[in-house]
Amino acid sequence: MMASNSKEQERTKEMKELEIIWETRLTPKPPFSFEHTVQKDTRFGANWYWLTPFESYEQGIMRSGFRVPETQEPVGLLVQSKGSVNQPSLEIKFFSYHSLSNFEKQQAMAVLRRSLDAERDIKEFYELSEDYPVLKQAKQDLYGARIAPLPDLLSTVMLSIVLQMASEGRTEQMLKLIYNNYGKKLEFDRHEIIVSPLAEQLRKVSEEDLRTKCKLGYRAKYIKGAASLIAEGNFPNLVNLETISSDDVKRLLMQIKGIGEFASEVVTPHPSFPVDIWSVKIFCKLFGISESRKPREMISLVKEYAKKEFGVWQKYVYEYIVNDLENLSEKFGLDL
DNA sequence: GCGTCCAGGTCTACC
DNA sequence: GGTAGACCTGGACGC
Numbered sequence: 001m002m003a004s005n006s007k008e009q010e011r012t013k014e015m016k017e018l019e020i021i022w023e024t025r026l027t028p029k030p031p032f033s034f035e036h037t038v039q040k041d042t043r044f045g046a047n048w049y050w051l052t053p054f055e056s057y058e059q060g061i062m063r064s065g066f067r068v069p070e071t072q073e074p075v076g077l078l079v080q081s082k083g084s085v086n087q088p089s090l091e092i093k094f095f096s097y098h099s100l101s102n103f104e105k106q107q108a109m110a111v112l113r114r115s116l117d118a119e120r121d122i123k124e125f126y127e128l129s130e131d132y133p134v135l136k137q138a139k140q141d142l143y144g145a146r147i148a149p150l151p152d153l154l155s156t157v158m159l160s161i162v163l164q165m166a167s168e169g170r171t172e173q174m175l176k177l178i179y180n181n182y183g184k185k186l187e188f189d190r191h192e193i194i195v196s197p198l199a200e201q202l203r204k205v206s207e208e209d210l211r212t213k214c215k216l217g218y219r220a221k222y223i224k225g226a227a228s229l230i231a232e233g234n235f236p237n238l239v240n241l242e243t244i245s246s247d248d249v250k251r252l253l254m255q256i257k258g259i260g261e262f263a264s265e266v267v268t269p270h271p272s273f274p275v276d277i278w279s280v281k282i283f284c285k286l287f288g289i290s291e292s293r294k295p296r297e298m299i300s301l302v303k304e305y306a307k308k309e310f311g312v313w314q315k316y317v318y319e320y321i322v323n324d325l326e327n328l329s330e331k332f333g334l335d336l
Numbered sequence: 337g338c339g340t341c342c343a344g345g346t347c348t349a350c351c
Numbered sequence: 352g353g354t355a356g357a358c359c360t361g362g363a364c365g366c
Contacts, residue, residue: 161345163345165344165345166343166344167344167361169361169362173361174360211359215359215360216359217358218346218359219358222346257346257347259346260345260347261345261346262345274344276344277344
């Protein structure tokens with residue numbers, strides 16, 4: 001009887017809205033644009049959401065969420081810019097069913113700083129941009145935007161797999177079905193968001209369920225395989241991958257079935273240029289690279305060009321262009 | 337309404 | 352080691 005009541009209380013608690021458990025502030029290095037960092041061009045951006053495909057950005061307020069590393073506790077998040085691009089200041093409210101320990105607070109803030117790339121000095125990138133008309137324009141359009149990874153390895157790997165062989169609409173469909181079916185729904189501040197499923201949970205889902213409920217097709221076995229590998233706990237997390245050399249990270253990631261050259265470049269925390277068959281033509285046109293071979297063969301040439309010209313800033317170059325493509329296509333006469 | 341084709345990548349069998 | 356073909360699914364297109 002007691003156990004039953006306790007379960008009932010737990011269910012009721014889980015269903016009610018989360019409460020504010022911690023308020024704090026974050027001061028990123030200027031120039032920093034909160035809007036351009038969390039709000040991407042939904043038509044072209046590879047990472048067209050900030051932390052989860054089920055988040056809400058209205059009137060300068062972002063409501064989103066993630067799981068605290070180590071404990072995997074889901075937290076809701078409300079972030080609002082209270083400063084300017086040159087004097088940035090963010091007001092942050094965390095929502096949860098439980099209070100967070102000091103360790104969890106530190107972990108949560110570390111995720112947030114990383115997901116905003118808040119501590120990077122991007123002046124060098126902007127200096128480099130002056131030498132390329134297309135980058136100069138993108139810098140002007142997206143001034144202060146930061147390029148940042150998703151909050152955890154599993155969500156990044158899942159994104160890289162559903163990006164393959166799929167239009168933007170189809171990618172979004174698969175991703176939202178995964179989160180809808182297996183993610184954690186959080187209600188707070190009269191909004192509902194969904195954070196990433198747990199690897200442990202996804203590994204237990206049958207391949208057939210993933211295939212049919214999430215319309216993943218042949219990707220179902222890759223998602224399940226990746227979740228199993230991550231759940232085992234022996235694979236380095238995103239933070240640990242930063243401490244491993246870029247080549248080794250790539251080799252490690254490509255050991256996961258379904259992660260090839262392109263997907264490893266999407267996932268790696270190191271500088272990369274995840275150009276694919278769709279974007280390779282665009283980069284050739286924008287940077288005046290001669291399209292001397294078939295598009296698939298041009299991919300490695302464009303990547304070499306990006307590595308040589310942009311070095312540690314290649315991911316910034318890639319994302320600034322992809323996220324500003326609508327403006328750039330008009331100004332530079334691209335036929336998208 | 338129905339059939340066919342194709343897509344922002346990766347794996348595998350075959351040579 | 353290099354490469355052609357298969358792979359889920361859904362949208363676009365032609366009839």
